[in-house]
Amino acid sequence: MRYVMHAMRMNLRRAAQYRSSFRMQIAAQIVMTFGDLWAILLLAERFGGMAHWSLYEVMFFFGAMQIAFAVTEMINRGFGHISSLIRMGDLDTMLTRPRGIAAQVILSELDPRRIGSVAVGLTALTVATLKTGLRWTLPDVLLLLWGMTGTVALMMGLFMIEAVVCLFSVQSVEIVNVFTYGGRQTCQYPLDLYPDWLRTTFTYVIPIGLCLQFPVCHILGKPLAGAETGGWVWLGPAAGFVFLGLCSLAWRLGLRHYRSTGS
Amino acid sequence: MSEGEIIIRAEGLTKVYRRTSGGKGFLGLFRRRTEEVRGLTDAGFEIRRGEVVGLLGPNGAGKSTTVKLLTGILTADGGACGVMGRTPWLERRKIAADIGAVFGQRMQLWWDVPVLDSFRLLRDIYSVPEARWKARLDELTDALELGGILQVPMRQLSLGQRMRAELCGSLLHEPSILFLDEPTIGLDAVSKLRLRDFLRAENRERGTTILLTTHDMADMLALCPRVLVLGRGRLLYDGGLDALLRRYDTEHTLRCVFDGGAEPEGLPPSVGVRREGEAWTLTFAPAEIPVGEVLAKLLAAGPVRELTLKEQDTDRLVARMYADLKLT
DSSP states (O other), X not given: OHHHHHHHHHHHHHHHHTHHHHHHHHHHHHHHHHHHHHHHHHHHHHHTSBTTBOHHHHHHHHHHHHHHHHHHHHHHHHHHTHHHHXXXXXXXXXXXXXXXXXXXXXXXXXXXXXXXXXHHHHHHHHHHXXXXXXXXXXXXXXXXXXXXXXXXXXXXXXXXXXXXHHHHHSSOOSTTHHHHHHHHHHHTSOGGGSOHHHHHIIIIISOHIIIIIHHHHHHHTOOBTTBOOOGGGGTTTHHHHHHHHHHHHHHHHHHHTXXXXXX | OOOOOEEEEEEEEEEEEEEEEEOSTTGGGTOEEEEEEEEEEEEEEEEETTOEEEEEOSTTSSHHHHHXXXXXXXXXXXXXXXXXXXXXXXXXXXXXXXXXXXXXXSOOSOTTSBHHHHHHHHHHHTTOOHHHHHHHHHHHHHHTTXXXXXXXXXXXXXXXXXXXXXXXXXXXXXXXXXXXXXXXXXXXXXXXXXHHHHHHHHHHHHOOXXXXXXXXXXXXXXXXXXXXXXETTEEEEEEEHHHHHHHHOOOEEEEEEEGGGOOOOSOOTTSEEEEETTEEEEEEOTTTSOHHHHHHHHHHHSOEEXXXXXXXXXXXXXXXXXXXXXXX
């Protein structure tokens, strides 16, 4: 734990070394994320909502997904750079140290700039709350946090799979991005707006639906794709952790076949 | 050197790299060929606590593979290996606490923060108690002359300073075994000498076992009484460095200058004679004609003003050894 805190502090200090570039990049994050939000606003204004969802309910989905994804990106930079960690021999170094490799990879490079997207996500949630007149209860807050945590676990799992492929080929594969970045784009809207196959994919195969959308629906008190929510939605986010567990098994297997590079 | 217990043991250690490459042409995109490259084949050796052992061999001989297997970076495909009684790739985290590793061509400390920050993080990575860490840091800062650069970010250091900082980082947790992969690569003469002195002292005073790979024969001669020679993934020699070099030191060279233009006479044809200005160079195999006999002939030929016996260049000896072992 001491190591984790220390490594996090060090990452912050490193970011602080380049203060002005850091500020600019946060600003850029905010502008980009806000662009996505803008698209929702435009669409919803034109059509006065989407299916049975009002504009502000959609903003709720958007905010939750953006925050979960931004947090994932904050801790995922190391896995995102895995091919360079392999090429530069940093992974070798990590293997000679008495700590878990996944933890070292994550802590090797955190990305605090994503705080910009978190801010936009929080703004969206706040505006949505005010406009829909939603009353938060403590269980609601916990359910949302739990749902976002499950989503982060799920996304980390996906990025780990990508890293595992890198261990074998030293090259990154883009196919997984269909589910990661694609998942973020898709699941910032309620899933029942989509055709069945897409909804099923993101509900049960890559279970963002179970992790995040059912909890959000439960808080909003609305059904998703005709399915009424209930106490069972609390179980949903666990799917993200199950997924992550499977992916870390693959990661371990990958490390056993890791071949290192050069001398 | 005291005879310590066996700290590293390898038996039949084997690592195979599978290289997949596409076939030729468009269809090659779909058909893959797998080619097996032997990284290390059936290597067996033992290293005792407190030894300094050099790994010698041309590029691609399996030196790095050996180091990576012993440090738990790679998983072996065959054979057994024990580092302090544990199999490195199965109990990686346990042995990690007791080994240090420096790879000369790589930076292991964090490059954009002051060196001291890296050392502090290492303290927490290895869970070294504060007091112990402080004492060890002071000691290493002294020995490696790091005092002036602790507050400087790694990226601003010279290569020599960087290597000293890396060494310090790898020794802060007081490992029993230190693995060094080409630690002197690219260093200037002064830095090299300092590094050698430091390693010798570290080994003598703390009994740290050192396993070292280098292409610099001067490093080997200065540090390693014992070497393991690898070639094409096989262990070809395990024994004293001196004995190994003597085996290939088959040609002696004498340089001689006479007073008053005398010439060497009465030497058998097996002695090569060359003249450059007033200096004579004689090359011969001591196995065929003893040095004393050559000397006697020279002294008999005329008044000798200068006489030097040139030592064989160790790089040349190693090149000859590689050629003899068909490694080049």
